[in-house]
Every structure is written in structure tokens, then in C-alpha cells.
Amino acid sequence: MQTVLFHQTIFGPIHSRRLGTSLGVNLSPNDGKVCSFDCLYCEAGYNAQGPGTTGLPARAEVGRLLEEKLSAMAAAGDRLDVITFSGNGEPTLHPDFEGIIDDVVKIRDRYFPHVKISVLCNSTRLSDESVCRALRRVDNNILKLDSAVESTMRLLDRPNDPAFTVDALIPRLVAFGASAIIQTMITRGSHDGHRIDNSTDAEVDALIEAYRRINPASIMLYTIDRPTPERSLQRVPRERLDAIAARIKKETGIKVSVAG
Incomplete structure (x- = not known):
């Protein structure tokens, strides 16, 4: 391990x-x-x-x-x-x-x-x-904020507290607003037979809606860079990260940085 x-x-x-x-x-x-x-x-x-x-x-x-x-x-x-x-x-x-x-x-x-x-x-x-x-x-x-889709957040982040939900989290992030930077890990893979991919258009749609509500100072997108416990996880290509970042910036007006 x-x-x-x-x-x-x-x-x-x-x-x-x-x-x-x-x-x-x-x-x-x-x-x-x-x-x-x-x-x-x-x-x-x-x-x-x-x-x-x-x-x-x-x-x-x-x-x-x-x-x-x-x-x-x-x-x-x-x-x-x-x-x-x-x-x-x-x-x-x-x-x-x-x-x-x-x-x-x-x-x-x-x-x-x-x-x-x-x-x-x-x-x-x-x-x-x-x-x-x-x-x-x-x-x-x-x-x-790795995903604004509850099922994806639970699969990827695996919170210890069952009461921790996306619906409860987003208003707390909204309270920080422009004093916060939001970081989002973008990755693909599977775990225990469940497919995980928060780089899809549907996932990005949900993130954009959440980012609009939060209105942070900026957003950091990144992908895996070192070995991970779940070995099926994959780096998302830089081209896809850049495309996601460009769409987020266009649709929200929020500054986005990418670490691929």
C-alpha cells in the first residue's frame, strides 16, 4: 500500500x-x-x-x-x-x-x-x-470541488462523513466567493466496477453551474502527476484540460489556470 x-x-x-x-x-x-x-x-x-x-x-x-x-x-x-x-x-x-x-x-x-x-x-x-x-x-x-455531481464526488473523494454532500458544500463555497480559489482534480478511471470520468461534457456543465454560483477569484484545474492508490486512474491529456479551461473561462468569465 x-x-x-x-x-x-x-x-x-x-x-x-x-x-x-x-x-x-x-x-x-x-x-x-x-x-x-x-x-x-x-x-x-x-x-x-x-x-x-x-x-x-x-x-x-x-x-x-x-x-x-x-x-x-x-x-x-x-x-x-x-x-x-x-x-x-x-x-x-x-x-x-x-x-x-x-x-x-x-x-x-x-x-x-x-x-x-x-x-x-x-x-x-x-x-x-x-x-x-x-x-x-x-x-x-x-x-x-472535484465534481458538482454527487455520485462522482462520492466515488472520487470518498468523504468520511455521509452527511457531506455537494448540495451542502456549494453554499459554503459561495460564502467565500472571491476570497477563494477553487481547485478541481480532473481524472478518469474506475473503482470497484464503477467508471469515473469528471472530464465529460456533463460533468463540466455541472462544474460551470457551481463555479458561477461560487464566483471565486480563480479556478485551478489539474490532473494526476504521481502514482495513485487507485491504479486505474489516468492523466487527462493537456489538450482536454485546456479545452475545459477555455470553456469555463468563456462561460463564467473566471480566471482559470491549468497544471497538466
Whole structure:
């Protein structure tokens, strides 16, 4: 079974297809996975591998490790574009997420004031006001919407909470509006005998309707780039991604970026 990608709380910098030179913040365990989705395409593997033994990093430890890293990078004159909350699961599940965001903003301002702070969020915790407050404080609030078709979302993202639905999610995304960036994974394949393809015209129709309602600052389309737990999943050709992006931009007027 594929296992976690990141064995440190602060990792990188790495090159991100979407964000540039990125220093990662992993609020999940260093030896396990904690997530409210169990996506077929997750590069960190399935949730079945378990949460590991190290536990979630403490707020003070996150701040200490980040300050050490940024201090060293600033002294060395290193380049940095973004600090990105990502890692081995969903960062907003951390019970001190809001406080950690406050700490990271202060530390960023001390060493790299022009660097952006990004959170890659699967949107499952938008019913929590503390999480929403924290997300509104970052530069790039990147929220997931992989499909506006309920059956496809459930097959591809596999939410842990049966009450999590597209119909419940979209109004929460609407509440963020232009302060949000919506990210959508486009892929094809099958799982347990069910065909999955959110690149079809019908899927794009549903996404366009949702994007219109949300009216985000921009949309990020991307496809798989590394091995996935569900091995049948395929990269969608760049030509198809570009065609989907062009249609979305034409029909919504929203800026769309593509990482193929």
C-alpha cells in the first residue's frame, strides 16, 4: 500500500506545479495519515494505512520549526514564493488550526513578508467558523470541488462523513466567493466496477453551474502527476484540460489556470 509522502512537519522547499517554490507545512502525523476524505488519487495513499504513532504536531512545535527554517533561508538568501499547508492529510482537522495560521502569518511577516501563505483544503470543514476565520486570513485560500455531481464526488473523494454532500458544500463555497480559489482534480478511471470520468461534457456543465454560483477569484484545474492508490486512474491529456479551461473561462468569465 502506498504510504505517506512527508515525514517532517516543515518540508521542502519543493517546486509546486501550481504555486512555485513552496515550503510545506504538514499538520498531519509524520508517520501516518489523517484526512476527512479518502480520495482515490491521493498521493499520500489511502486512510487505511492509519494515523501512525507520532500524533499531530503541537502548535508551538510548528511555529518553532517554521521560524528555524525561515530564519536559515533568509540568512542564506534563498528564494521562496509560498508557504503551503499540505502534507499527509487535511490541515484544517488540526484542533489548533486557527492559532497556527496566526503564528505562521507573524513568522512569515518577520522573515519573508512578500511570500504568500496558501492552504490546500478539501472543503470538508467549512461548517466550522474557526476554520473559516483562519482561511480568510491567508493569501491563497484553495478549496476543493472535484465534481458538482454527487455520485462522482462520492466515488472520487470518498468523504468520511455521509452527511457531506455537494448540495451542502456549494453554499459554503459561495460564502467565500472571491476570497477563494477553487481547485478541481480532473481524472478518469474506475473503482470497484464503477467508471469515473469528471472530464465529460456533463460533468463540466455541472462544474460551470457551481463555479458561477461560487464566483471565486480563480479556478485551478489539474490532473494526476504521481502514482495513485487507485491504479486505474489516468492523466487527462493537456489538450482536454485546456479545452475545459477555455470553456469555463468563456462561460463564467473566471480566471482559470491549468497544471497538466
